[in-house]
Each structure stands twice: as structure tokens, then as C-alpha cells.
Amino acid sequence: MNSRLQYVELNDGRFIPGLGFGTYKPPEVPNSKTTEATKIAIEAGYRHIDCAYAYQVEEEVGLAVRSKIADGTVKREDIFCTSKLWCTFHRPELVQSSLERSLKKFHFDYVDLYLxxxxxxxxxxxxxxTIYDHVDLCAVWEAMEKCKDAGLAKSIGVSNFxxxxxxxxxxxxxxKYKPVCNQVECHVYHNQRKLLDFCKSKNIVLVAYGALGTQRDKQWVDQSxxxxLDDPVLGALAKKHKRSPALIALRYQLQRGVVVLAQSLKENEIKENIQVERRAVGMWVLYMLLLSSYPGTFLSPPPQKKEIKEYPWKLLNHLTYFKMLPIAFSESFKYMTL
Known part of the structure; x- marks a missing residue:
């Protein structure tokens, strides 16, 4: 365990690094950029790498990790790697084979966390x-538990619940096993306070994606x-404390007990963001950010339809401060099927 990093204990007794490196990228960015960025992240000190089948970069992430193992930078047990079960593989008989397919792309024997x-x-x-299906979530979870029992995933959790x-x-x-975490969009404009309190009461770690406002992918984010990171309150606090707005936004999450993911393909930003581990901010700074929070989200969810039984956002107080993009959600994910 890297003593420089802040770790958070999961309810299964394992530990997750408090700062993670996110590997989602817009479709127009070449996959090779993910390999380069992940190598830089590991060299800079990141040990938590967040990935997913849907990102279509598991092969590139695995290549980066294996190259850093080969050159002696890390051992496999030093890296905490997350992947995620995609929606078209929820049927219980498909869950384990989907994970095995991801492991084959990573060239790993296991993932540290499967969501x-x-x-x-x-x-x-x-x-x-691609259309919506009806699969019992509890049956999906039982299949996830079997993946843990098989040693294919060290820990299991959920996302966007x-x-x-x-x-x-x-x-x-x-x-048999509680979810160890719930990964959701969470940032100073959408702080998920109620969901965080609930998760803490159940000993479930909240993991924040979009903590820096996302990469503003046109497919998901209204460009207006x-x-x-241009927020005036965030900027004023950053200037006062001689830090970047990104470091303030990331530290805000860590000091709330939230595990936070930082995404970037730029070497200088990757190296800067990990400085959050060594730079605390006063509680009044966090209070100012809470006061300045807008009731809005960046990521546009798919339109709510009657056939989507488990549409998650209706109870997440998913407010429309930002204009929602009209996305044909199912069409966007045609390539994510077998």
C-alpha cells in the first residue's frame, strides 16, 4: 500500500485509494491516448484506475498497467482496477462471461472492483x-456475488443507483455481500448530500465521477x-490558497469522505491532480463550496420512459439547471452489444 495515498476502507475489509484515475474518453479521441495517459498516471503515483466495458479501452488500460509492471514501477497488487458490467449483460447467465471477457482484454486474472x-x-x-429489457436487479446482484466467490472480482459494487x-x-x-460502493456523478454543482448520507449510514462508499465537470463530451454534455472549473467561487478559493480550481474541487470530495475520480489526457493535469493527496483545505472552504453549489448536473440522462422500470434519476433529485440534450440513448450504445 502506497503510504503517500489516502485510502478508504470498504465494507468487505479491503481498501480503495481515495483518488482514482478515470479512463473514459470522448469517441473521437484515439484509444492509444488512454494507454499513454494511464502510464503517466501510474508513474505520477495513481494506484486506482477506473475503467468500464462501455469505455471500450480495457485493452489499452491493461497494456498500460502491464507495461508499468514489466518496468518495475508497480506490482499487480499495487494497482486497484475497476471495471463495470454493461446493461446488455444483466441477465444472470451473461454476467460472469462478461467479466471474463473484460479480464481477457485487460490480461488480468481479476479486477479489484466490479460494478x-x-x-x-x-x-x-x-x-x-438495442431496447430496454426487464431483469430483476436482485438476480443481477446474485450473479455479481458469484463473480466474487469465483475470485474474478475482489470487491463488487454498483454505479448510478x-x-x-x-x-x-x-x-x-x-x-451474501453488500455493495462496497456506489459510483455516481458528484461535484460542487451536484453534491449528492442526501445520497452520501444514506451510503455512509449503510457503510457504502460513494465514488464521484465528473468531479471536475467532465470532459464535456458533446454526446452527453450541453455545451452551453x-x-x-471556471466557477468564480472555486476560482477565488483557488487563488487565495495558491492552488488550481481542480485541486480545490477534488479536495472538496476527499474531505467529505468521497472517493473521487480525476480524468485527464494531459500530462500536466494528471500530475497536478495527484497533488490533492498532500494538500488539505480548511472546512470553511468546503462550506463556501456548499453554499455556492448550483442545483445542476452535467451528464444528460436518457429520457424517462415507462418501460424503464429501474430508471435511477427520478429519486436522485436530478434537477434541470442545465438544459438536457435530446439523446437517443439506445441508439448511442448499439456498439456495446455482443
Whole structure:
């Protein structure tokens, strides 16, 4: 365990680094950039690498990790690697094979954390179109538990779940393992205070993505929405403390007990962001950020439809401070099927 890093204990007794390196990238960016950025991140000291089947870069992330193992920078056990189960593989008989497929791309024997990426399910119909499916979340979770028992995932958790969906898993008869975490969009404009309090009460770690305002991918983010790192309060605090707005935004999460993911493909930003581990800020700074929080999110969810039984955002207080993009969600993910 790297003594320079802040670690958070999970409810299964394992530890997760408080700062993670996010590997999502916009589709127009070459996959090779992910390999380069992940190598830089590991060299800079990141030990928590967040990935997913849907990002389509598991192979590139695995290549970066293996190259840093080969040159002696790290050992496999030093790296905490996360991947996620995509919505088209929720049927219990598909869960383990989906994880095994990801492991083959990584060239790993296991992932440190495997998450259900979204609580709703999808499938490909007879016309080859991706549509919504109805799969019992508790059955999906039981399949996840089997992945842990098989040693393919050291820890298991969820992503983009609301309180009701978490309670559904927690109250499931015969529950073997609780979710260790819930990864959600969380930043100074959308601080998830109620969900964080609930997760803490159940000993579930909240993991924040989009903490720096996302990479503003046109597929997901309204380009007219405010740029989080240009926020005047954030800028004033950064200037006063001689730090970047990004460091203040990341530290805000760590000091709330939130595990936070930092995304960047730029070497200088990757190296700067890890400085958050060594630079605390006063509680009044956090209070100022809470006061300045706008009720808004950056990522546009798919339109709510009656057939989406487990649509998660209706209980997340997903307010529309920022204009939502009209996204044909199922069409966007055609390539993410078998």
C-alpha cells in the first residue's frame, strides 16, 4: 500500500485509494491516448484506475498497467482496477462471461472492483436494435456475488443507483455481500448530500465521477452549460490558497469522505491532480463550496420512459439547471452489444 495515498476502507475489509484515475474518453479521441495517459498516471503515483466495458479501452488500460509492471514501477497488487458490467449483460447467465471477457482484454486474472454500471437493463431485439429489457436487479446482484466467490472480482459494487435501488439490494433475502460502493456523478454543482448520507449510514462508499465537470463530451454534455472549473467561487478559493480550481474541487470530495475520480489526457493535469493527496483545505472552504453549489448536473440522462422500470434519476433529485440534450440513448450504445 502506497503510504503517500489516502485510502478508504470498504465494507468487505479491503481498501480503495481515495483518488482514482478515470479512463473514459470522448469517441473521437484515439484509444492509444488512454494507454499513454494511464502510464503517466501510474508513474505520477495513481494506484486506482477506473475503467468500464462501455469505455471500450480495457485493452489499452491493461497494456498500460502491464507495461508499468514489466518496468518495475508497480506490482499487480499495487494497482486497484475497476471495471463495470454493461446493461446488455444483466441477465444472470451473461454476467460472469462478461467479466471474463473484460479480464481477457485487460490480461488480468481479476479486477479489484466490479460494478453494475447502471441499474436498468437492455437487450438487442430481432431487428438488431438495442431496447430496454426487464431483469430483476436482485438476480443481477446474485450473479455479481458469484463473480466474487469465483475470485474474478475482489470487491463488487454498483454505479448510478438511487437510494431505493440500493435498498432493494440491501434488503434482498439471502444477501451474501453488500455493495462496497456506489459510483455516481458528484461535484460542487451536484453534491449528492442526501445520497452520501444514506451510503455512509449503510457503510457504502460513494465514488464521484465528473468531479471536475467532465470532459464535456458533446454526446452527453450541453455545451452551453457552465464550465465548473471556471466557477468564480472555486476560482477565488483557488487563488487565495495558491492552488488550481481542480485541486480545490477534488479536495472538496476527499474531505467529505468521497472517493473521487480525476480524468485527464494531459500530462500536466494528471500530475497536478495527484497533488490533492498532500494538500488539505480548511472546512470553511468546503462550506463556501456548499453554499455556492448550483442545483445542476452535467451528464444528460436518457429520457424517462415507462418501460424503464429501474430508471435511477427520478429519486436522485436530478434537477434541470442545465438544459438536457435530446439523446437517443439506445441508439448511442448499439456498439456495446455482443
Amino acid at each position: 453494475i454500471h447502471y441499474p436498468f437493463s437492455m437487450k438487442v431485439n430481432e431487428n438488431g436494435k 438511487n437510494r431505493r435501488q440500493l435498498e432493494m439490494i440491501l434488503n434482498k433475502p439471502g444477501l 452549460s457552465p464550465v465548473l
